[in-house]
Amino acid sequence: MKKKFLALLALGALLFTGCNSIGDKDTIIGRVNGESIYQEDIDLMVRLHGESSKSEHVKSSIASLFSRNAIYSDALTRFPELKDSLKNRSRTVDNYLLTFAFQRFYAMDRLMFSDSELKAYFDAHRSLFGDTTEYMVVRDQVAEKLFLERNADSLAAFIKKKVAEGGNVDTSSEQLSAQFIRDFRERLVNTMGDSLEKVYNLVLVPIVPPTPEEYYQKHKDWFMTEPGFEVYHVEMADSVALAALFYTDSMDIEEFKKIARDNSINKETAANDGYVGKVLEKHVLPYGIGDMSPMFGQFKDKPIGTVSKPIRTFMGETFHVFYLAAVVPSRQKTLEQVRVAIDNEIKNGISYDLDSTYVLVTLNGEPVVRESDVNDVYAANISIPKNRRTHDNIVNSLMQNIAFAHEARKRKVDHSWEYRALVRNSALEFVCNLFEYRIRHAVDYPEDTLKAVFDKIGNPAHPNLGYDASREDISIWLEMPRSLMKRTYYYRLEDFLPDDYETSVNRLFSETIVPYRNAKWERVTTDAWSKAKVSLYVDSINLLPQERSLDSAVLALDSLYHAQQLEKVIVGWEGLRNRYPENDTLVKKATYEIAHVKSETNDFDRSQREYRSYYMLWPDDPNAEKAMFSRGFILTENMHKDSLALEVLEEFKTKYPKSELTESADWLIENIRSGGKLADDLMKKIEAEE
Structure with a gap:
């Protein structure tokens, strides 16, 4: 192979x-x-x-x-x-x-x-x-x-x-x-x-495994016990009641013990003042508590006496507050304690353990492939697995590439047009990939700001991650317009109820962060193309339209609408809304247009969701009453959800009593209450007049 x-x-x-x-x-x-x-x-x-x-x-x-x-x-x-x-x-x-x-x-x-x-x-x-x-x-x-x-x-x-x-x-x-x-x-x-x-006299150099002693000395930091904490806890079914017991993020141990004795529903620990014991990272907690990974993140670098925020039991219905009584440091394991594991790793491990200077292939006795070259391949392709089989394939491929490259130069393939085109293409993709990585993983806030936010709320998207791994997420948390998460909340309201927006914000952020990063990159690429100076010397090539400005983009979408290319209109408005979430005026117009056009394409459920997010986000906007009425109309006339339509239309009358649409809302309400009789009578009257 x-x-x-x-x-x-x-x-x-x-x-x-x-x-x-x-x-x-x-x-x-x-x-x-x-x-x-x-x-x-x-x-x-x-x-x-x-x-x-x-x-x-x-x-x-x-x-x-x-x-x-x-x-x-x-x-x-x-x-x-x-x-x-x-x-x-x-x-x-x-x-x-x-x-x-x-x-x-x-x-x-x-x-x-x-x-x-x-x-x-x-x-x-x-x-x-x-x-x-x-x-x-x-x-x-x-x-x-x-x-x-x-x-x-x-x-x-x-x-x-x-x-x-x-x-x-x-x-x-x-x-x-x-x-x-x-x-x-x-x-x-x-x-x-x-x-x-x-x-070309290319030779594979055999890989000589290290001795257990060499392996241990090279990776002593791998052979440490897990750090941990000595903790007490209080367990309750009601998170609000549990949080109310703790008015501060630190307290005296005796005070915490009393709260645990009087309130914890965990009988085993309550009988011992809430004492859980010494617990280590990556281990489940005893007494039926189970996985409490967020606790370790909350207690990292915190002083003795720190009280955690309420943490929900994994796959359960109870909540815990923990008290940090002591820090349990990790300790070095001896070689004899880990010798069997090291022997097994050297013999059957997933990957080799080689220094970057290790020579893997020689040409006429001189090194031409080292472990550093294999590492370069891994670095360029983070998705490929790091194992011995992959390593061997990479080394064999690198060796063959050297052989073929020598032969290619001998046969003047390096002067071919195909090679020139490949070089250009390779360089372009290399730069574009690095550029995309920088944009997607940018951290645009000072370290002290990021650290302060992390200390206060942790990582809203990935609560189990430590600070270093959370910097990018925290930067996006500070940057992301809250209206984006609110619009998501109102659009998918049924998925979040009975939780309100504030209760759902962490979940919203974790679900929104990836689309936000994608849209951020799309904005960069669109802007780059829009401002590019392009010269085309042949007539057979059709280039992508350049979005010179937001105004021109909106005019283009208006033209598409008049041409009744409605699917393109929806895609266009969604693209603008995603790329410019901080532009409230644009997002507002896009949301209204998307709702309207989706109703024309008979995508009624998505239309009514967009209308709902519109009037709930911008209740004082002149189009809010139209959006609310339109939603009520769609619910009854197109989706036949009369009970829900009745709620929306009644709320519409209360909220916008002076609206020009009040009479139409009254008619729809009466028609719903009559079981559709008004509409039937109206149709009979029209047919009779015809």
């Missing part, structure tokens, strides 16, 4: 989409903020997708290539140091690109022919390739035709042999020709890597 690694897949997430590099100026098809985009980049997409440049898939990719270049230039403007990161990328990236260009295009696609040879054959034999006028779409087929012609004697011998073998083999000339080519390609994949490794 290792020899079928066509390229170092572990690097794939880093490597697609482009910066300026070598390229014939005659092939430039456009520029974005001065960055050139070449016909080669389009040809690369055609070959990778195997589709015409006129296909919707490739056209979409081309439009994305232009907008991605805008993000690229914006990234380098905001963070100039990314230029250094781009220059300092590991040499393994270039080896990968050369390997990919050699294997995917030179060997597998072109079957070792030059591009000029194949183009000449295509021009001379166009009738063999149907109606297509795009050489790049059928280049692999052109290579196959030429390969069969150039290897006619070998093909004839192959066919003769297969026919003689008989059996269940399809002996038609077309099928055997296809198998002949297929066998050749498989030999390229399965044997060329081995051959090149020998040619």
Whole structure:
């Protein structure tokens, strides 16, 4: 299986989409903020997708290539140091690109022919390739035709042999020709890597495991007992009543003991003044208390005498308040205590334990792959598992990439247009990925502010995380407009009742933080494309519209509405609302428009939810009464939820007694109370008049 690694897949997430590099100026098809985009980049997409440049898939990719270049230039403007990161990328990236260009295009696609040879054959034999006028779409087929012609004697011998073998083999000339080519390609994949490794004298260095003593000394901090606390507690079923017993976040131990004796429903601990004992992190608590992970977070770095906030029992219905009586520090375990575990880890562990300088592959006896190179691959692809099998595959792939890169340079593949396009694409994706990471994980507040918030409320999204792991979440907590969470609350009110907004705020934040981060990145990408200076030198490419301003975006949505492209209108308004949650005027208009258009598309439930969030968030807005009436109308006329509609319409009359819609609301109320008789009578009257 290792020899079928066509390229170092572990690097794939880093490597697609482009910066300026070598390229014939005659092939430039456009520029974005001065960055050139070449016909080669389009040809690369055609070959990778195997589709015409006129296909919707490739056209979409081309439009994305232009907008991605805008993000690229914006990234380098905001963070100039990314230029250094781009220059300092590991040499393994270039080896990968050369390997990919050699294997995917030179060997597998072109079957070792030059591009000029194949183009000449295509021009001379166009009738063999149907109606297509795009050489790049059928280049692999052109290579196959030429390969069969150039290897006619070998093909004839192959066919003769297969026919003689008989059996269940399809002996038609077309099928055997296809198998002949297929066998050749498989030999390229399965044997060329081995051959090149020998040619260039690349050797795998055996991994020598450490001794238990070496392993222990290197990782002494791994072999510590868990820290913990000595605690007392009070357990009650009513969280409000429990919280009322504690008016401060610290108190005298004797006072706490008395509260525990008099109030705790845990009979075992109440009989001992609420004493739980010494409890360690990552362990469940005794006396039926169970998992109390939030307690450890609340007591971290706190003084003796600290009283926790009420903590709900995991998967239970009771609540606990804890008292910090003492800190239980972690202690070092001896080698003898952990020797068996270390022996097992060295022999059967999930991953190797190697120093970053450890040599894994040599070329002519000189180191060319070290453990640091494997670590670079892991760092670039955080989703791949760190285990011995993955490690071995990465090392084997790195070694093969070195072999193929040497051969690629020998055969001048590094001068090919495919390689140039891959280099541009690789650099673009590298910078854009780093840029996205910085935007998504930005911390925009001072440390003292973040620490103060964490000490007060912890991490609202992930209560079990400590401060260091919570910094990004706390920064978003301080930044996120509360109207965003309130709108979510009112839109999904049924999911949160009977809890009010304040009680639900932590849950709302944990559910909103990821969409908020996504929208934050989308805003950056949209703004980058909107302000980009774009020059297009061909007529066959349709680019994404540039949102020059919010006003222009709103006008565009109005035009789409008049053209009755309602689904696009909804997507557009939702995009604007998500990207600019701090712009209350925009969010308000977007919410009203979404509610209105969803009713026109018969998405009545979502429409009434949007209307509800509108009038509950902005009750004094002139459109609030229209929103409330519209919701009542939809509930009765479209969703047939008459009881709920009656509640809404009655509330509407109380809230907006002078509204012009009062008469219509009265009619709807009477119709509901009559069981629909008013509507039936009205229809009969209309029919009679007709």
